[in-house]
Amino acid sequence: MAEMSGLLHEAEESMAAARSYRGELRLRLRGLSEARRQVQESAALTRDALRLHFQDMMASLSRMLDARLTALLQEVDAIERQNIKPLDDCQKLLELGVTTAEGLLREGEVAVSCTNNNQENLSNFTNKALQIQLDSLPEVPALVEVPCLSAQLDDTFLSMARDHISKHGAVTSRPPVQIEELKERPGGILVRWCKVDDDFVAQDYRLQYRKNSCGPFEDAYVGTECEFIVLHITPHVEYEFRVCARGDGRQEWSPWSVLQSGQTSLIPHEWSPGLEAYSLSSRRNIALRNDSPQHAVLYSRNATYCPGQTLTFRVETSGSSDRRDSIGVCVEKLGGLDSLQRDGAVCIGSSGSVYVNGKEMTNQLPPVSPGSSITFDMELISLGVTSEGPQLRRRVTIGCGNREVVFDWQLEQSPDSLYFGCSFFHSGWKVLVF
Template identity: 50%
Template sequence: MSVEVDVLLQEAKESIEAAQNYRSELQQRLHGLNQARKQVRGSSSQARENLRRHFAELQAAATRLLAERLSTLLAEVDAIEADSVRPLDDCQSLIEHGVGQADELLREGEAALRCGLGEKEDKLGSFTKKAMHIQLDSYPHIFLLVLCVFQFTRETRWRIGSLVDEDFAAAEYRLQHRRSGSGGSHYEDSYIGRDCEFLVLHLDPHAEYLFRVCARGEGRTEWSPWSIPQTGYTTLAAHEWRPGTEGYILSSRRNIALRSDASQSRCPVLYSNAATYFCGQTLTFKISAASQMDPRDSLGVCVDSEREAESLQRDQAVCISTNGAVFVNGKEMTNQLPAITLGSVVTFDMEVVNLFPISNNNLSEGGNFKLRVTLGSGNREVVFDWLVDQAVDCLFFGCSFAHSGWKVLVF
C-alpha cells in the first residue's frame, strides 16, 4: 500500500471520529433543548395553574364583596322604605281608626232605632252622646308635609299638602332631624312654632341629614303623622374661632370663645379659623356672658387676620364696640347702636354693591370694591357702604375684649 493511501485512510478515520464527536455534541445540545423546552412548558403550566387559582380567588373575593355590598345597599333601601312608608302607615291607621269608630257608631245607631220603646230613650241618648264625642263634623287632619331643604343656606322650609281638609290652617309645626347613616333612629327636635321655615345650625359639612316635619291645628293637642323624611346636607364649613390665641378659651366645637386672661394691658383680637363668612349670609354673634366694657372692645368682620392690632377698629374691618359705637375702616360712625350686654345678639349682613374702576378718586376714598353692610344689635340696625382695597368673596370675623368674662357664640 502506498504512502498516499495510508494518508487518505488516516484522514478518513479522523473525519469519521470528528463526525462522531460532532454528532454527539449536537445530540447533547438537542437533549439540552428538549430539557429547556420541558422546563418552559412545565413553568408555563404552573404559571397557568397559578393564574387560574389566583383569579378564581379574586373572583370569589369580588363575588363575596359584591354580595356583601349588595346586601348592605338592599338593607339601606329597606330602611329608607320603612322610614318613608311609616308616615303613610300612620295616616292609614288614623283613617282606619276613624272608619272603625264610624262602623261601631252606625251599629249602635241602627240597634237603638230597632230596640223597644222601653229602651229606646236610653239607647238613643247614649248614641247621641257618643256621636257628639266623636265629632262627626270634624275629620281627622291628615297631611302630606313636603320638606324643601336648601343646602347652601342651611335653611329648612316646608309646604303643606292636606289629604282631607283644604281649609285647615296649621297652628304649629314641629321639625326634627338626625344624621343619616348613624345607625340609630333617634330624631332631635329642631324647631316648634308657627313659621314655615327654620335655620338649622351646628350641622357638619358634607354629611347627610334626614329631616321630617308634622303639624297640628288650632286648639288640638295631637300632632299629625310625620312627613316622609327628606335628605339634606350643607357644604358650608362651620364658623370656628382660631385656637391657640392667648387670652381666650374655646369650646369643643370652637364656636364659643371666653375671654379668660386680662392680666396684661393688651386687648388681643381673636380671629376666625378661616375666612368662612360669605356675602349673602347672616353672621350672628350672641353674648352669653358679659363683663366690664372697654372702648377697644369689638365684634366684626375683616378682610385679613394677620395684622398685629389690639382691636378690629382698624382699616379693612367693620365692627361694633360693646358701648354700641360702630367703626368702618377705623373711623367711628355718627350712628350708634344699643350697648352690648348679656343676651345681646349682633348680626352682620353684607351684599356686593358694585365694582369701581380704579382711579385717583377711588383710591382717595380708600378702596375700589364696595360692600353694603347691615349691622344689627338689639332692636336697631344701621346700613352703610364699606369700601375695601380689593375684591373679596369671603371674610374673616373676629372679636376683642379688654376685660375677662366676656363669652360670645358665633353662628
C-alpha cells in the same frame, strides 16, 4: 342640492328636538311616578293606621266602629280617586307624547336614510315635526302639591260617650305645614316652613332631622317661629328634615310634612384656639373672655365668611364695657393689636358704636348686652368693568336689636372670604358665632 342640504339639516334638528322632548317627558314620568307612589303609599299607611286603631276598640263598640271605619275608608278612597285621576290623565298625556316622539323619530330616520329623490319625504317630515310642538311639555306636580293622606286619631276614645263616636277620627289629604326652603349655612342648614292649610290654626311647630336617611329623628326645634338654623351639620352629608304643627288648644301633633333632604358644603364658623385670654367651647363656636391680663384680638380659625351670607354673633353673657371692645369682620389676621378698630375691618363696639376701617360712624346701634344678636350681611355690587377688571363695591348691613346701619365698605383688596373676630378688655364676655 342646497335645498336638499337644508332639508337634511332641518330634519336632524327636528330629530334632536324630539330626543330632547322624549327625555324631558320621561323625566316627568318619573316625577309623576313618585307623586303616584306618595298618594298610594300614604293612602295605604292611612288605611293601616285607621284599621289598627279601630280594631282595638271593636270588642266593645264593634257595630258603631264598623260604621265609622267604613265612612273614613270611603273618604280615603274618594280622596285617592279624586287625586289619582288627574295624575292618570297626566300620565296618559306623557305616554302619548313619548309614543308620538318615537314615531316621529322613526319617520325621520327613514326620511334621512333615503338620500336619493327623497326631497318630498324630508319636506313632509319636517312639516310634521313643526306641527307636533316639540317644545311643549306638560307640567308634573311636585310631591308637596299632591295629597299625602293621613289620619288623626285619639287613643283615649274608648272612655268617651257614644254620641262622640260619629265624630271620631279625621282624614286629611295633606299635612297642614310643609318645608318650603333648605338653605346651607356654615356648619348648618336654615330650614323654613309654612302653613299650607289656611283653616289650621298653629299653636307651635316641631322640627326634626336625621342623618343619612337612617336612624331615629331628633328634635331640632319646638316653638312658634317658622324658620330655624340647625347647627352642627357635617358638611357634604345628606340630612332629612320634617316638620309638624300642633293646633291651637290641642295636645296632639299634626301629621309630618313630606320629607325634604339637604346638605351644606360650608365648613362651620370656629374661633381660633391658642389665645390665652379666651376659653373656647368644644366645638370652638363659643368664646369666653377669661381673667387673663393679655389683651388681643381673637380671630376666626379660617376665613369662612363670604358675601351673600349672614354672620351672627349672639352675646350670651357680658362683662364691663370698654371703648376698645369690638366684634366684626376683617380682611386679614393681624397680630399685636388689641382691637378690630383698624384699617381693613368693620366692627361694632360694646357701646353700639360702628367702626369702618378704624373710623367711627355717626350712626350708632344699641349697646351690646346679654341676649343681643349682632348680624353682618354683605353683598357685592358691580360698578362695571375697567381695564383693571371688574369693579365691585361691598355693601355692609350691621344689625343689632331692632336697628341696623348700612354703608359701603371701601377696600384696597377684595378677598373672596373674610375672617371674623372680637376683642374684649374685661372678663365675662361670652360670644356664640354662627
